[in-house]
Amino acid sequence: MDIRLIACPYDLGHRDAGMGAGPKAFLERSAEQVLRDAGHGVSVVTVEAPDAQSNEIGAAFEINALLAAEVRHAFGSGVFPIVLAGNCNHCLGAVSGVGLAELGAVWFDAHGDFNSPDTSRSGFFDGMALHVATGNSWRAAAGTIPGFRPLSERNVALAGVRDLDEAERAALDASSIVLVEEPALLDAGIEAGLAPALDAVSSRMRDIYVHVDLDVLDPAIAPINGYQPPGGLDVSQLVAALEMVGQRFQVRAAALASYDPAFDPDGKGLEAGLEVLKAFGDIGWGP
Numbered sequence: 001m002d003i004r005l006i007a008c009p010y011d012l013g014h015r016d017a018g019m020g021a022g023p024k025a026f027l028e029r030s031a032e033q034v035l036r037d038a039g040h041g042v043s044v045v046t047v048e049a050p051d052a053q054s055n056e057i058g059a060a061f062e063i064n065a066l067l068a069a070e071v072r073h074a075f076g077s078g079v080f081p082i083v084l085a086g087n088c089n090h091c092l093g094a095v096s097g098v099g100l101a102e103l104g105a106v107w108f109d110a111h112g113d114f115n116s117p118d119t120s121r122s123g124f125f126d127g128m129a130l131h132v133a134t135g136n137s138w139r140a141a142a143g144t145i146p147g148f149r150p151l152s153e154r155n156v157a158l159a160g161v162r163d164l165d166e167a168e169r170a171a172l173d174a175s176s177i178v179l180v181e182e183p184a185l186l187d188a189g190i191e192a193g194l195a196p197a198l199d200a201v202s203s204r205m206r207d208i209y210v211h212v213d214l215d216v217l218d219p220a221i222a223p224i225n226g227y228q229p230p231g232g233l234d235v236s237q238l239v240a241a242l243e244m245v246g247q248r249f250q251v252r253a254a255a256l257a258s259y260d261p262a263f264d265p266d267g268k269g270l271e272a273g274l275e276v277l278k279a280f281g282d283i284g285w286g287p
């Protein structure tokens with residue numbers, strides 16, 4: 001398979017800072033070679049956004065428009081797009097670049113990313129990523145991303161969540177998103193815990209975007225960023241979950257998000273991310 005690694009090295013418009021430093025760290029630690037060793041053809045491109053707006057949220061949308069163009073270019077050439085994403089909001093560029101009228105998502109994250117401007121107490125835009133992607137907020141700004149179409153909530157499976165704000169939980173409960181929280185997932189075992197959610201979405205939807213916020217992993221195993229709560233999956237559980245995704249869906253694009261090297265002095269999070277990347281290669285384009 002031909003893969004395009006699309007580095008989007010921004011954290012709310014700040015290049016190579018915070019989680020925006022993650023993509024470069026992966027590329028320097030031979031992310032490309034890991035996929036080549038697995039037998040794939042690999043090319044690499046980095047999203048360049050020299051003129052992004054001075055306000056952070058505006059910049060995030062501008063960067064997503066540039067990212068969408070790169071994803072569209074790869075996808076349209078039959079090359080599997082993998083986004084090395086600073087932020088989870090880069091999902092917006094990824095799904096816009098795929099541009100299919102009907103697209104689902106399988107999203108792994110410690111958090112819901114389903115706050116709205118009205119429920120977020122921190123105002124942190126990245127905590128709204130899925131809320132925006134499903135067309136629930138920031139609609140005018142999302143509409144500036146060429147190709148953006150909101151994901152239908154019922155075609156989204158959100159798994160591994162273990163840290164929700166109260167109002168965010170209420171919003172998720174009121175939504176049609178198929179939620180599998182971490183305790184339920186781990187208590188049942190990955191296979192039994194995840195299969196019903198994936199089966200529900202795959203009964204409706206074949207084409208999906210796969211999103212992995214690496215903070216779904218356990219910080220004791222893989223330190224990822226400053227937002228990662230205790231608990232979480234180990235790497236083999238996440239890889240097993242991705243294999244289940246690959247068995248059920250045509251994966252149209254994938255993203256590896258939110259790695260901040262400053263929180264990973266021993267490089268364990270980085271190694272975990274490379275394992276996930278390899279798993280993306282294994283499930284790319286699906287069965």
Ligand SMILES: [Mn+2]
Nearest residue numbers: 088109113213
């Ligand atoms: Mn996230």
